[in-house]
Amino acid sequence: MKKTILAALCFAACGWTASAQQNLFVAQDLESAIVNKDNSVTFNLKAPDAKKVQIVGDFADKAEGQHVNGMVGAGLIDMQKGVDGIWTYTTKPLKSELYSYEFMVDGVPTLDPNNVYVFRDFATVTNVFIVGNGPADLYEVHEVPHGTLSHRWYKSDGLKKTRRINVYTPAGYEESGDRKYPVLYLLHGMGGDEDEWVTFGRACQILDNLIAQGKAEPMICVMPNGHAEMEAAPGQSSLGFYKPYHMLKEPEPGAFVKYFPEIISFVEKNYRVQADKAHRAIAGLSMGGGHAMTISRNLENTFDYVGLFSAGVALDKGKKGEPYDNAAERLKKQVQNGVKLYWMGIGKDDFLYKSNEEFRKQLDELGLKYEYLETEGGHVWTCWRTYLSVFAPKLFK
């Protein structure tokens, strides 16, 4: 929101009248959200007939607004009605971050009609904005060499589906001849899909920027869909534009974990990769952290780097012969085989904090050395973007 491209006469030179295209819907003639110079943010909404307009946002302190029932990290803030029926609210200066919000207009959830940036978080959509001048600079597009993001499809014989997979190749990949690259497999959580690390996760921007700064090795980043029962993210599959629900049923227990080797084969067949343990990393958030833990212990000597971001890490709940079975034994084996970096991050308010604490004790008993980062915050993207920003520079060095 910092810059505005001013309207200017275009194509007069080539002789036809400028005219808007389809444009069914004209936004209100307002800007919102405006990031001010002091990093406060101003929201505007024209709603002359509304009795009450509020913002639901993850930037709100619980003290500032009220905590919204059942919603993690969201505060509800009253906006003030001003002239011309324009409701407005300015936050205090915010720390550098990517934030989400929407309005509640007389109780109706309302996306900001003056902000076209809308991200889908599986079954919900919200507006977003970035407050820069800090850690969130990594989440912005800068004038640095950009990698390529490809939406591809791989055939899973195990899951009997052609499945969508997002692959980031770093800047220069296409022009680098025979050069081979290390690979980070980056997994989403239960309330996510293959697009989540691309949108809320800002994985392409984080990697572009860290690589350009010389802080991370150029690497390929593979983002599959961790729901074994899905072909693709909502709206990208043959289910059409259906209403997505968060909880899905695996076709068989541990199916995604079980058939993960198909993804590795696909990547190693289709990309110029360094196909050895020292050049493979796997990380994930929440459910994806559980996936990363299980896959990395089940596939022996496959990953030298493991990242567990607010991970679902409880052990020994699988039935005999299933992928989640025999966890402690397999972890012991992983310790024996050696792993270069076992990295864990979690927020102090995370509902998985306690199970992660227990898991760390188990790792201590098993003698698996890990790096551990404890941050403020709960089970939210703020943490996961931070963890990727911290984790990626540690890889392949």
Place this chain on the structure above:
Amino acid sequence: MKKTILAALCFAACGWTASAQQNLFVAQDLESAIVNKDNSVTFNLKAPDAKKVQIVGDFADKAEGQHVNGMVGAGLIDMQKGVDGIWTYTTKPLKSELYSYEFMVDGVPTLDPNNVYVFRDFATVTNVFIVGNGPADLYEVHEVPHGTLSHRWYKSDGLKKTRRINVYTPAGYEESGDRKYPVLYLLHGMGGDEDEWVTFGRACQILDNLIAQGKAEPMICVMPNGHAEMEAAPGQSSLGFYKPYHMLKEPEPGAFVKYFPEIISFVEKNYRVQADKAHRAIAGLSMGGGHAMTISRNLENTFDYVGLFSAGVALDKGKKGEPYDNAAERLKKQVQNGVKLYWMGIGKDDFLYKSNEEFRKQLDELGLKYEYLETEGGHVWTCWRTYLSVFAPKLFK
């Protein structure tokens, strides 16, 4: 909306409590828009305190609702308030199409909180749904082999920018060894960007489906950003999440056209393409149609296939030496050099209808033979998706 994935216990097997992720915002417990069996569509919105709820949609007959002032093709329809404060409306059976809509709640533009499918049309965002069982089946994802969509960046020395470009490679491209492919360059309109043919244009789905049906040749489809002053679509560039405006200023007259050869070089260097006139096509809508016309006549013997979709086609307005200069002479040369297919499509209600009619007369005088399709409709995506669906099967045969 036809299918719903039912909630089911997930990951009980691996021992951690299922929990929604960030989920700031919980949608209302409703479905909307529901495509009914008879192709009518039902919208639902819970707004107990609202006095008036309406739908703005491109499915509305002007007679049914009222034509919204200044908005092309949109009707405004009153919804009825029912039990529990739920406002509802069911259309008559709609013809097969991808439709856009949003609500107006007491005058506030409100995206449907129960529909997560939101497309951005440059400076506006709307909900979408598809009514299938007809031509719009081509716009849906089906269980057919899928091509890859890559978001890449190319360096433009002329425009002094690294610019984002979307490239579709057909299913099988990656596994086809040395096989070379023909290329369609597909250009957007003034109110668009490189993402537009991917979202509203459904280019990947149309090509996937036509190729799978054996109706179109497997081809690469290149979708650049036609605004020479932009690096990338709004939100994808170093401008950040700014408020986009429709009208932009070219850095120099005809800059996109002038530096188009850089895009061809990039594609022919980076993809396995049949790099000759017989295997190059260029098409575009509106401003992009003007681009396609000008580029194809300026670059001699480069394109055997030209598609002008509701194109901006007025001639002879460029200054001497500029890309738009000398149009008639250059078209004459194009006739002499030969072009295999010069294809034009336009809707009867298009504001460019008259200028296209004049252009066709000029082509008649010049002896340039063209195919012409006149459809219902105005300057809208309904037409452009149809034109791509008709045009693509005619290429490279």
